[in-house]
Amino acid sequence: MVKQPENTDASYNELLKKKILRLKKDRNAVIIAHNYQRDEVQELADITGDSLALSQAAVRTDAKVIIFCGVTFMAETAAILNPDKTVLLPVVEAGCPMADMITAEKLRTMKAEYPDAAVVCYVNSSAKVKAESDICCTSSNAVEIVRSLSGHKKVIFVPDRNLGRYVQTQVPDKQIILWKGFCPTHIRVQEEDILEVRKTYPDVEFIAHPECEPEVLALADHICSTGGMFKYIKQSRSKRFIIGTESGMLYKLKRENPDKEFFLATPHLICPSMKLTTLGWLAHSLENMVYKIEVPDDICSKAKKVLDRMLAVSGEKPMSATVGY
Numbered sequence: 462m463v464k465q466p467e468n469t470d471a472s473y474n475e476l477l478k479k480k481i482l483r484l485k486k487d488r489n490a491v492i493i494a495h496n497y498q499r500d501e502v503q504e505l506a507d508i509t510g511d512s513l514a515l516s517q518a519a520v521r522t523d524a525k526v527i528i529f530c531g532v533t534f535m536a537e538t539a540a541i542l543n544p545d546k547t548v549l550l551p552v553v554e555a556g557c558p559m560a561d562m563i564t565a566e567k568l569r570t571m572k573a574e575y576p577d578a579a580v581v582c583y584v585n586s587s588a589k590v591k592a593e594s595d596i597c598c599t600s601s602n603a604v605e606i607v608r609s610l611s612g613h614k615k616v617i618f619v620p621d622r623n624l625g626r627y628v629q630t631q632v633p634d635k636q637i638i639l640w641k642g643f644c645p646t647h648i649r650v651q652e653e654d655i656l657e658v659r660k661t662y663p664d665v666e667f668i669a670h671p672e673c674e675p676e677v678l679a680l681a682d683h684i685c686s687t688g689g690m691f692k693y694i695k696q697s698r699s700k701r702f703i704i705g706t707e708s709g710m711l712y713k714l715k716r717e718n719p720d721k722e723f724f725l726a727t728p729h730l731i732c733p734s735m736k737l738t739t740l741g742w743l744a745h746s747l748e749n750m751v752y753k754i755e756v757p758d759d760i761c762s763k764a765k766k767v768l769d770r771m772l773a774v775s776g777e778k779p780m781s782a783t784v785g786y
């Protein structure tokens with residue numbers, strides 16, 4: 462990869478921002494950024510949100526080019542949902558380690574062991590894994606998706622064991638068969654981190670992402686996706702919150718709730734892949750139209766059905782949904 466010069470000078474950043482906005486217009490592009498992105502990237506983005514909101518935004522946009530500031534599976538999802546658009550990922554190495562913990566081949570082996578189970582894949586998975594699944598889910602609709610599988614008692618859930626375990630607590634009438642994947646960032650939260658803040662502020666609310674470990678989730682006042690956290694905190698009467706998800710969330714939480722105080726559960730809640738995207742790489746991406754995310758036709762059409770089914774269950778009008786499986 463081409464090494465970019467480091468320059469943290471504020472005036473240089475202003476120039477970069479202007480350049481990005483000009484290129485965005487010239488290219489008829491939309492900048493979509495996940496809630497974990499760097500502050501300055503979120504600030505420039507047209508749309509920020511959680512994985513579900515960003516998939517929905519990708520379907521709705523009229524722009525010809527989608528610049529996805531996030532990780533590979535997110536850009537891949539946008540590409541699958543928009544086969545006629547150009548989808549760019551500014552940093553080609555920005556992968557999600559959890560998504561890489563399962564392959565299509567391993568999933569096929571698991572399916573052979575449980576032939577009567579439906580297969581639900583978390584959106585944090587490759588296009589090939591999606592193509593092998595029955596329906597996709599995100600952290601904001603996982604419970605709803607598993608409940609929707611009325612014809613199935615057994616459900617294979619890949620790759621996140623923690624989200625799968627959480628879904629099992631909410632849908633006890635089904636048997637969830639877990640894969641052993643996990644998020645290396647979210648598992649860093651420890652019970653002691655929460656108990657320590659609670660010692661000083663007994664009234665603090667702990668809001669956790671379902672990718673945290675079960676013993677940490679057991680301490681949570683509320684468990685939800687990153688998008689769900691904004692909604693919950695806005696309407697809550699509490700004044701203090703421990704945030705059990707990636708540090709990028711603090712940017713918008715603080716802006717939207719200036720009267721509330723936030724504690725990151727641990728300073729280690731930083732996803733290295735999400736932080737790879739900088740203004741420099743964003744400008745580079747728009748200028749050179751890199752890195753194009755393309756999914757082979759056969760995989761794309763199968764994975765699209767799996768995503769369309771999810772969007773249909775979550776209330777989005779699908780482009781070609783078949784919700785019978």
Ligand code: 13P
Pocket residue numbers: 496510511512513585599600601644672685686687688
């Ligand atoms: P959300 O869909 O809740 O934004 O989560 C995405 C993710 O990668 C969490 O680690």
Ligand code: SF4
Pocket residue numbers: 532556557558559560585644645646647672707732733734735
């Ligand atoms: Fe993947 Fe975890 Fe980073 Fe989310 S926070 S993108 S699950 S590594």
